[in-house]
Amino acid sequence: MPPPTPSTEELFRPPVLRPFSGTLDRSLFSKTIPLAAATVSSNQNIARYRRELEKAKEILCVDRINAIAAHPDPVLASQGKKCLLLDPSAKPTQPETWGAVLKGGVEKDELGVIPYELKLDYSYYGFLDVITSILPEELHDEIPSGFNAAGHVAHLNLREPYWPYKALIGEILVDKNAHIRTVINKVDNVGTESEFRTFAYEVLAGPDDMDVEVRENDCAFHFDYSKVYWNSKLEKEHTRLIGMFKPGEVVCDVMAGIGPFAVPAGKKGVFVWANDMNPESHKYLTEAIKRNKVGQYVRPFNSDGRKFIHEAADSVHAAATAGEHAVIQKKARRHRQDNGATEKELPPPEKVPIPPTIAHFVMNLPASAYTFVHHYRGIYAGKEDLFVPHTSTKLPLVHVHCFALKSDDEVPLLDICERLTNELGVKMVPGDADNYGEASIHNVRDVAPAKRMFCATFRLPPEVAFAPRT
CATH class of the missing domain: 3.30.300.110 (Met-10+ protein-like domains)
Known part of the structure; x- marks a missing residue:
């Protein structure tokens, strides 16, 4: 009784090299797989027969293997002849193993069947x-x-x-x-x-x-990876928050790192006060601001985030009071003269003023950012007239990244809100960030089997923002 025919999966599986000897021998991954191939009398019929054989599941269908191959005869291959690799169940000398499409093509003298040796090596395997x-x-x-x-x-x-x-x-x-x-x-x-x-x-x-270059959100960054924090798995989160920022607003990035939030936001026309306590991060942040030409919008700082929360609010207000602004040069317009000639007319530049208040605070330090939130107390003490109901400006949104238990119920959400409550001195519950006392909690990513990263967003409560400074 002949041995059972191996499945396609078994044929293409890499060799088992256990127990491992300690040295990677790439040559051990070389193998030859015997197949049948359909030769095509006219190359014009290749695409048609490929479709028909695929539909009938008679062709080889394996990832990273093209079913159209050069003819195994070097002379015919040099003439441009090709063949179609067939499913391993088809045997070149056993017509009873051929499917209906293959048999029909052979009967019409449009196809032939030959043996084919498919050679795989280390480069094929992932x-x-x-x-x-x-x-x-x-x-x-x-x-x-x-x-x-x-x-x-x-x-x-x-x-x-x-x-x-x-x-x-x-x-x-x-x-x-x-x-x-x-x-x-x-x-x-x-x-x-x-x-x-x-x-x-x-x-x-x-x-x-460790001297690396990366691109994210259409911005270029250069840094020494051993001296600063960078996590490419947070690109989606960076993009999500940046999408919430509006041009002309002010964002305070309390733990900015090398600027994955700040620099793309600046490119969008958002004013950013970007801070990081690490001198190396500040150095590369400054470099990224210059390299991506966002110096009008992004200002780098090297301070303790606890102090910076108040410092940024005061600095932004002072910049607005002083009339500081960004200048946008609009594109030149073509102007037709009386004699029919055209000349470029440069319109006056647009001034974008820095507003007096911060619209968003970003706190991307998941291990401990929530312990910083009590430092918002008194941030706008005595400046109630800058906000609703005296103006249309709302108090800032605060985005706090944090870690919590990985769970599909409300346990991690309630845990996060309890921590915020203890720090703010104001009751916080899961809900809509636009409502005072409620936090929108976004699931960012899993970081361990039982640990998840979240972003809690809440509107700064008036009793915190306007409390007396201590």
Whole structure:
């Protein structure tokens, strides 16, 4: 009795290389898969027969393999002859294994059937294919395939069971990601060992080169990844909040980092007072402001965020009182003269004044930002006339990033509101941020099996904003 025919999945599965010897031998991933191929008498019929064979599920359908291949005969291949790779169930010398479309094409002398050897090597397999063929089966459930990328650097946070394979993991990641040259592994907890959210790391593969360039929200950033905080997985959150800011408003970014909120907002015509306590972040923030030409809108500061909340409110009010503004030069208009000639007419520039109040505060320090919110007390003491009901201006929205339990019920929302209540001295409940005493809580991302990052947005309560300063 002949052995059962392997399934397509089994045929294309990488070889099992366990137990692992300690050295990545890429040649061991080479294999030859015997197939049948349909030769096409006229290349004009290739597209038609491909469609018909696909519809009948008689053609090879495997990721990253093109079913149209050069003829295996080098002479015919040099003449442009091609063939269609067939599903592994079809055998070149066994017509009983052929499907109806293939048989019909052969009967019409439009198709022929020949053996074909499909050769695969290490370059064909993806990261997960390679690593699962090497790692012990008990480690397959949580293979570290995801990483935080900063330019050419891939940043991993490997769990202890994977430490014996860390160099191998780094080597394969470099192989399988064209933009990655360096792979590092974090060896402490961000925000625990460093108040600047930097971390100690070890290089798993590639050079120890942490000088990176990244682009996000149509802005360019350059920085030393070992000296500042950057998380590419927060791009969606950066974009979400920036979308809430309106041109001509003022945003205070209390923990701005190198400017992933501030710089794109400035490009949008939003005034931003951007602060970070880390001198290195301030340096690269200043560089990003200049590089992206948003200096009219974004001002960098290097201060403790607790102090900066009041400092920013006072500074913005002083800038507005002094008549500070941005200048927008409008595009030239073409003006037709009496003699028929045209000349460019440059309209006068538009002045965009800095408003006297801040519309949004951003606090992207999830480990501890909520502990800063009591510093809003008295921020606009004595300036009640700047806000509703005396004007149409509402008190600022505060966006506080924080960590909480990962749960699909209200437990994390209630926990976050309880923390805000304790800090503000005003009762906060989940709800609509436009209503005083309510917080809109957005699920940002999961950061661990039982831990989730949220953003709590609330309108600063009047009893906090207008309280006497202490």
